[in-house]
Amino acid sequence: MIKLAFNTLLLLLFIPFCSFAQEISLKSDNKYLEENFTWAVQKANTWKMTGKSGEINRHEGGEGLGYKAEVKFIPSYWAGYAHRSAYYIRDFVHQIDGAHLVGMDEENFAMMEKFAEYTTEDKKWYSWWALNFDGSVFTLDAPNPPGIGTYQGYPSDFVNKPGESFVREIPAMFELVEKAWKSYLWTGDRRYIEDEKLWRMYEKVVTDFVSLHDSDGNGIPEGQGDIFQGSSTYNEADIHPLEAGDAIGSQYQAYLAYAAFLSERNLKQQAKEQEKNAAALKDYFNTNWSVVEVTNLYASATTSSHEKYPFFNKETSWFMPMKLLTEPGPRNEAYLDFISEELGDGVGTANAKKGSPANIEAYTYLPDTYFPYGRVDEAWKWMKYIIDEKEKPHYVTKQGNNGNYPEVSFTLVSQVVEGLMGIEPNAAELTISTIPRLPAEIQYLALSNLKIGEHTIEVYQSKNKTEITNSASSSPLTCNIRFYGEHKHMFANGKKTKAKTAMLNGKIYSFISVQLNPGEKVVATL
Known part of the structure; x- marks a missing residue:
């Protein structure tokens, strides 16, 4: 050195x-990027709810179960539809890096801790899918208990009954563990190591959560159907698979994150065991689970009839390389090509394809998919696409335009820093790593x-x-x-x-x- x-x-x-x-x-x-980065930082800060008061349980249907008009908010920011007064696990974990970069570390910790608090045994170690800005349960996505005529929200000791319907997606629980570790790398905040609520979540998600949802014993949790029954994937609209590649990729990263957390507590032997679990899962995926005889492409899911699904399935597909689950090499490169072919140039373009998602937030994952493999031009293409679409109406019209979906601004900030500039932090070790990934236009x-x-x-x-x-x-x-x-x-x-x-x-x-x-x-x- x-x-x-x-x-x-x-x-x-x-x-x-x-x-x-x-x-x-x-x-x-590149003034186009510079101006839009400035827009993204300013826009992300408009979603900060800390210190404010306002509505809870407001959604497109109006005043929902447990609605209140004036409630004091905890440190938090909007992560989800702008017409719903809530933050969602999936949006939160994808916005968390950008939130750090615009100065929202206290918000990140408070929101993470609330999701950890609600990760409980009665829900088989799922957390609630969405929370109000005061930290209470957003009732739209949770079960409706008796007495709804006078019900004013979920008490802190609310116990979910077996068989109740509520929104849950397997990848989200694993991403909470992964992104807690990422927040620790950015901040060095020891609360991510020492907080008991967080630690219980880390431990239970990589152990009991897996075993309780894995009926066939292959180490991979299974979905039960749609999002209210329990989805194995973030792709809510298509095949409702039994097992899905985005869940496996997220599980792989959760194992690595938990191993790193264990090392920080000086539990070296347990950390090695989790590293072995991660390596075994990755090997099983690449040599067995994803292998289909008729193609060299990866299977992205298994269907409810236990058949491998070797077709494009949006998040189910691109999360596999994004989470570094796929092994680098010709097969992975061919699959990244396959994803590009299935997407075309995106919905609304002359080269839109059948696989092109309709919602802008789905595209915000694509730069994160291509940057890690040095495929700079494809990553930059999708960054530009998202920027160019931000003034157009969102697929969900009540949401407003695409730029009013919070994920758009937060992820643009993080993709400049982590993607184009290749910055990787390790605050605990007082270290920064960089690698430039600049296209010809920059x-x-x-x-x-x-x-x-x-x-x-x-x-x-x-x-x-x-x-x-x-x-x-x-x-x-x-x-x-x-x-x-x-x-x-x-x-x-x-x-x-x-x-x-x-x-x-x-x-x-x-x-x-x-x-x-x-x-x-x-x-x-x-």
Whole structure:
């Protein structure tokens, strides 16, 4: 590791002008992206509900069961339809990275803790699907108990009766565990390790939740039908499969996340067991579950009659590579091609295909599917598609336009930072890793006021240059600066430095590690 000299004068001159409250911002030669990033940050902040008061249990049907007109809200933000006064698990876990980036760490923790609190044995370790902004149950998606004429909401000790109908989707529970770990990487907040409600959720979801919903013993939870019976997939509209690829991919990431949590508690042996569970699940998926004799494509689901389903099935399909469940190589690359072919250029375009989803929020997953494999042009194509569609009416007309679906703004922010700029945080270890993924239409990106734990940093990326400044902190920051390809050397502040190589999702990259003290900057070039 290269250690740069501490520059006391720079530190003294710079720190007084830094502000932890400053908003993340982007500069770029591509003004289209720069302007829309600014829009996304501002729009995401309009969805913040913290400190406000308002309605609960309001939806398209009007005043729902347990409706109240004026209730004080907990730290929270909108995650779901704009005409429903609630936040949903699925939207929340996809918005959580963007929420951190726009300064909503307390909201992320409070919302996560509420979902964990409602993850209970009486629901076979499901949580409630949606919550009001005061943290109470959003009754539209929950069972209707007796006495609804006078019922004013679910008491804290409400117990779900066996067989009750309520919205539940298997991938969501696994994503809660995965994204809790991701929030810890961004923040270093020890509450994600030490909070008892969260820990119970992590443990129960990867153990009892799996066993209670796995009747055939293959280690994969099964759906029971539609969303009110218990869905195995996020694709709510099509085949209602028994087992689904998006659930397996999410389960794989939950095992890895729980293993990492165990390591943070110094439970090394248990962590190794969970890592083995993750590896075994991935191997079973790639060598057995997904294999169909008539095609080299992956099966994306098994039907209620236990037949493999080797066809495109929207989220069921693209979550498999997005969650890194598929093994990098020719089969995975062919499947990414297959997804592109099935989508065409998206609904509403001249090249719309049968597989093109009608709802904009489905497309917000696609950049996250293609960026990890270095398929920059496809990821950028879908980012542009989402931006260009944001002023058009949403598929659900009461929602308003596409840009008023909260997921659109939150994910645009995270996909610039994590996708185009390739930034991976590890706040607990005081580390940032970067890898530029810029299409031809973008020559550079310069990000200011990025928070990783206690650090506020600036990052500049072009295809062959990365600059990182440890702007405001009290501790050093380790920077793993990465570029795709095999390069024997890089230059750090003009000094020729031997580079190491490694693999990232099937692609080779070269890297150097640099330690920055507070106020220091590194310029790394090929």
